[in-house]
Amino acid sequence: SAVISQKPSRDICQRGTSLTIQCQVDSQVTMMFWYRQQPGQSLTLIATANQGSEATYESGFVIDKFPISRPNLTFSTLTVSNMSPEDSSIYLCSATGTWMGEQFFGPGTRLTVL
């Protein structure tokens, strides 16, 4: 298993600003992912964070809006750029070892955009 921490745990931001969320895993993992969970909704995959290369984005999500870095096997960041109130959501980081179906999740970052 893996223990995942995220910073910040929550933030309130102004429209038009950007926020970077950090995800730290306590062991080396194969894959890292970023999800969004809007209020009352299920999880939506934003992108897969690839070590040393550009992230793989899902349909509807673009790099300019959600730039992602993964400089090593245990750390990744997600930036929410030029925020609007529609970006208010919980952002979750997850990671897997060798088995993709078993993902370990961080506690999430609760973002409110005013």
Add this chain to the structure above:
Amino acid sequence: DAKTTQPTSMDCAEGRAANLPCNHSTISGNEYVYWYRQIHSQGPQYIIHGLKNNETNEMASLIITEDRKSSTLILPHATLRDTAVYYCIVSAGNNRKLIWGLGTSLAVNP
């Protein structure tokens, strides 16, 4: 990936078994059934997965029908801490992408 259907909500008395059903009638031969849960204000937690055979671990049992079109997650002795949203997901063996539905909101009552 195959789609799943789960009841929106269920109730269970503390100490009793909680049986959470999931329909996945379009499941393919190489697709696994995964169960996760999400306790309020926390990230999802992996529970169990299976392909054809029934599976049991320290958290739960997974019963998959012979035709694989449905499954049941069993929490043998539910506690108040098992109150959560339970997600049933079907995905190919090493597929990186899990498609999340709305799950079943389980309330365990004293």
